[in-house]
Amino acid sequence: MQALQGADQPLPRDKPEGTMRNRDAAHASSWLSRDLTHKLLKVAPAAYRTHVNDLLLTALAQVLCEWSQQPSVLIQLEGHGREDLFDETDLSRTVGWFSSLFPVRLTPQIAPGASLCGIKEQLRAVPDKGIGYGVLRYMGEASFAQQLAALPQARVTFNYLGQFDGSFNEHQGALFVPSADSTGTALCEDGPLGNWLSLNGQVFDGQLQLDWSFSREVYHASTIDTLARRYEQALTTLIEHCTAGHQGVTPSDFPLVRLTQAQLDGLPIAAGQIEDIYPLSPMQQGMLFHSLFDEGAGNYINQLRVNIGGLDVPRFRSAWQAAVDHHDVLRSCFVSQREQSLQVVQRQVTLPFVELDARGQLESWLDDWAQADRQQGFDLAQGPLLRLAVLRTAADAWHLVYTSHHILMDGWSSSRLLGEVLQRYSGQMPAKQAGRYRDYIQWLQHQDAALSERFWTAQLAELDEPTRLLQAFKSSAQEGGYGAYIQLIDADGTRRLNAFAREQRVTLNTLLQSAWLLLLQRYTGQSSVTFGATVAGRPAELPGVEEQLGLFINTLPVIASPRAEQTVADWVQQVQAKNLALREHEHTPLYDIQRWARNSGEALFDNILVFENYPVSEALQRAPDGLVFSDLRNQEQAHYPLTLVVEATEVLSVRFSYDRQHFSAEGILQLAAHFDHLLQSLCAPATTRLGELALPTVWTQSVQRYPSEHCxxxxxxxxxxxxxxxxxxxxxxxxxxxxxxxxxxxxxxxxxxxxxxxxxxxxxxxxxxxxxxxxxxxxxxxxxxxxxxxxxxxxxxxxxxxxxxxxxxxxxxxxxxxxxxxxxxxxxxxxxx
Structure with missing residues (x-):
């Protein structure tokens, strides 16, 4: 109603008292040349991401407003009415009359680009392409229908029927072609005309034709013919403007975000370079914050290094660039505005690829080069957020340094990306992508936040206070940077853990979490403890989600209160149940959970546990013939003081990545030994009580500090x-x-x-x-x-x-x-x- 309200002056009429019967109908025509029609259909819409209808209506609104001397005009649009409103309903092959009629107010501007963008937005603002108007006008409540009937009425009807070239092309096997013979009278001659002016457009034989229908008892033929000529001029001007290199985007191009035109115009990326814009996932928001908060810390900058034999460097580079071209998430950058942060997908980016001759250089030189490359970091507002360097170390040997920002992808995606690159390198085309990362962002926007709040509020009720593992150490360490320690559980130990997990019908991840929760309780002395668990976050109901690239993971608190009298069997089943319960709510932003905890939004934990089941080495094992990969190294760094990354192969590997400002190397060794002890202790008889699982006393004594310079x-x-x-x-x-x-x-x-x-x-x-x-x-x-x-x-x-x-x-x-x-x-x- 708001769009229709206003004091409209009626359109000019030559003979206001004239009759408007079907017998009074006369016609005029507007035409475009084949060249202009081709530009209208194939070239002009790309300038401002419009449809053909947008250009046709912009030219019409301009002509009618100039004629009526009014700033806007009401036009009645006719549509096919077969809108995709219901997932379970497909009307594409249904026989019936579904046409919809609805009014729209169009306000053109002086400049062609501004006019086209403005009318494009006015048309996009009509909900469900206007199908609801007829429902409310003729099937809704009587009082509301009367209000609609009392509003100003559109005196011009417009309908663009589309392209008929293919339908009637004899060379393409068309069964029928239009006849030049008259069809006779189709309507009752004394019946009323549909409107003061009715315009029907179509493309046939490569040309746009627009038929103007009017009453000769109301308008002189010369009046309408003049309008038809002015329309041709206005539409030609619009087409020439759009094909002259002008480009622009409008808010309706990006329905997943709410942006004004001023905000769009203020983006540091040219409009023609923007493919899409959407919000960040919860995990991306957290990574963006910590990356910008402490830019020099190197948080979430990942680096993979591996030796390669038999490499064709140009082919390798082309395979990587093709992958970047294929996946929108690899062309994303991140822009922070005052109100919100945005993920901007760029149309084209060139992957930074450095090729260096490092023959004769020591391993330490390669380490220094890679470290310097990692320390460069990334400007998150400038994509792409990944780069490659190929350092030649011998006649047929190279060292790959692949540096990327974690905000783009999770580990599963990284493994799939490497596999795709190797597939392209071998000349094979990967399977067609089932979806895009934006589908996941759209899915997030449709989740029930209130339901998740109720779930997490109930979970948080069990937690008395945040779990601060680093406070239990009280380390005097003053070193900077991050250290790492890798704990290996041999094949026999790994087999025992897997066998016990199968026996208890839980996952290996559940056993690791169970042991870690016990360790946290022993170290902190708290009855209820929590840590951050990284979950896959890929919703099963999203088609093709397993094949998509992007950052789907999320870090969530696992909260538990292990009791001394609990049996091991009961304990691991409880932890498994907690993991299953949070699966329906694993998309919830961690910052929301912390807010619901009523601890002033402060962090609930200072350590996270990541269980990886996507080793990159497996992707490299599928390398095409002639390529040999060796000495794989992968460096990742989160902002948490302590991160445990578990890789499950024949030998279980637990990587402790720790902030040297809070943890000493000796303290981490003690922690790792205790963790290993508790993990192996879980494989005791399932009836063993948790209180019987004691930590080795030798490890609770002070640890001798050895000079780090001695081997x-x-x-x-x-x-x-x-x-x-x-x-x-x-x-x-x-x-x-x-x-x-x-x-x-x-x-x-x-x-x-x-x-x-x-x-x-x-x-x-x-x-x-x-x-x-x-x-x-x-x-x-x-x-x-x-x-x-x-x-x-x-x-x-x-x-x-x-x-x-x-x-x-x-x-x-x-x-x-x-x-x-x-x-x-x-x-x-x-x-x-």
């Missing part, structure tokens, strides 16, 4: 001088003193040096558990090499991959194991004995 073998040698006869190793009934251990290691180290072992040389170590394994490890360190542990109980294909992936040049093993090991031809062997 492990140097510390052994120092112990030899202090106490040579003290027992260094004990295995069954076998023992070695520090002196004996050092002597045997020195002897083996000399043999290794004779085989060429030195700095940067990787040596595989495959041995049964026992004294010889430790002797071999120490000998490799003394020779200056790097050891690669190989468990002889691993499957053959796993061992083969590790040997190739690590690039070992020599294998230190035992004669009894030679038949079990798939040793590459180029690898030398040396017996431990």
């Amino acid at each position: 492990a073998h140097q510390r052994i040698e120092a112990q030899v001088e202090r106490n040579p006869q003290a027992i260094a190793l004990s295995f069954g009934d076998q023992q070695l003193s520090y002196q004996q251990l050092n002597q045997r290691a020195n002897q083996l180290a000399h043999k290794l040096r004779e085989q060429g072992v030195g700095p940067e040389v990787r040596v595989g170590l495959a041995a049964e558990r026992g004294l010889e394994m430790i002797v071999g490890l120490l000998a490799i360190l003394k020779a200056g090499g790097a050891y690669v542990p190989l468990d002889p109980d691993y499957p053959q294909d796993r061992l083969s991959f590790l040997m190739h992936d690590s690039g070992i040049e020599l294998l230190l093993t035992q004669a009894s194991l030679l038949g079990k090991l798939p040793i590459p031809e180029q690898v030398q062997m040396l017996d431990l004995a």
Whole structure:
């Protein structure tokens, strides 16, 4: 009603008292040349992201307003009425009369671009393409229908029927073509005309034709013919403007955000370069805040490094660029305005790709180069937020440094991206993308926030106070940056954990969370504790979500109150149930949850646990023939003081990434040992009570601080001088003193040096558990090499991959194991004995 209200002056009429019967109908025509019609249909709409109808109506509004000397005009639009309003209803093949008629007020501007953009927005503001008007006018409440009837009436009807070239093209096999013969009278001659002016447009034989129908008893033919000529001129001016390089966007182009035209015009990205704009996901908002809050910290800047053999660099670069072109999320940048933060997808970006010759450079030089590249960070307002460098290290060897901002993708997406790049590199086209990241953002906007608030409020009722693990340490560490420690649980231990998880019908992730919650309770002394769990966040109801790239993960609090009298079985089932319960609400923003906790919005935890089931190494294993990947390194850093990243393969790996300002290396070692102990303790009889799972007392004593500048073998040698006869190793009934251990290691180290072992040389170590394994490890360190542990109980294909992936040049093993090991031809062997 608001759009129709106003004191409208009626359109001019030559003979106001004239009759308006079908017998009084006369016609005039507007035409466009084939060239202008082609531009209208194929070129002009791209300038301002309009439809053909927008241009036709803008020209009409301009002509009618100039004729009537009014700033706006009411036009009745006719549509097909088959709108896609209901998911379960498809009217595309239904026979019936669905046409809709509705009025719209159009207000043109003086400048062509401003006029077109303004009318485009006026048309987009009509809900459901006007189908509701007829429902309210003729089927709604009588009082409201009367109000609509009393409003000013549109005296011009417009209907654009579309293109009929294909329908009637004899060369394309059309069954029918229009006849030049008259169809005769279709309407009662004494019936009323539809409106003062009725315009029907269509494209036939490559030309736009617009028919003007009017009453000759009301208008002179010359009047309407003049309007038809002016319309041709106005439409031509619009088309020429749109095809002259002008470009612009309007708020209706981006329905997922609420922006004014002034806000759009203020964006630091040219209108023609903008493909889409939408809000950030909850996790993206958090990452954006922490990235901008402490720009120099390097938070959420990820870096993957890997050695590549047999690389075709131009083809590799093309494959990456094709992936960037294909996925809108890889062309996104992030703009913060005063009211909101926006995710802007750019139409085209060129992937930064550096190619350097690093032959003759040491490994340390590569490390320094990669670190400097990572420290550059990213300007989040300027895409793309990923870059690659290929450093040539030998005639047929390269070192890839792939740096990206975590705000673009989660780990699952990164693994899929690498797989797609390798697929493109091999000449294969990836499957068609089922959806886009914007679909997920749109899905988020339709979730029930009130329902999530009720769920999380109930969960938070169990938590007495935030869980601050770092306060339990009271560390005096003053170092800067982040440190890392990797804890490995051997194949036997991993198998036991998986077997117990299957027995209890829980996931391995649940066991890890159960142990971590127990550890938090023991360290903090709180009855109820929480930590941040990173969830996948991909809604099952979103088609193709598993194949999409983007940041779907979210970090949510897992809150629990383990009781001493609980059995292990009951405890792990409780944790599993909590994870299942939050699945329906895992999209909830963490900042909302913290607000609902009524702790002034402060953080609920200072540590997070991430369970990864998408190792990048698996994507690299599927590399096309000729490509060889080895020595994979992946560096990630969140803003939390402590992050645990678990990678589940045959050997469970737990990476502790910690802020050195809050945690010392010794403290992390203690924490890791306690975590390992509690995790393994869960595999005790399921009826064991949690209160019976004690921490080793030795670890609660003070930890000796060792000089960080001394290597492990140097510390052994120092112990030899202090106490040579003290027992260094004990295995069954076998023992070695520090002196004996050092002597045997020195002897083996000399043999290794004779085989060429030195700095940067990787040596595989495959041995049964026992004294010889430790002797071999120490000998490799003394020779200056790097050891690669190989468990002889691993499957053959796993061992083969590790040997190739690590690039070992020599294998230190035992004669009894030679038949079990798939040793590459180029690898030398040396017996431990």
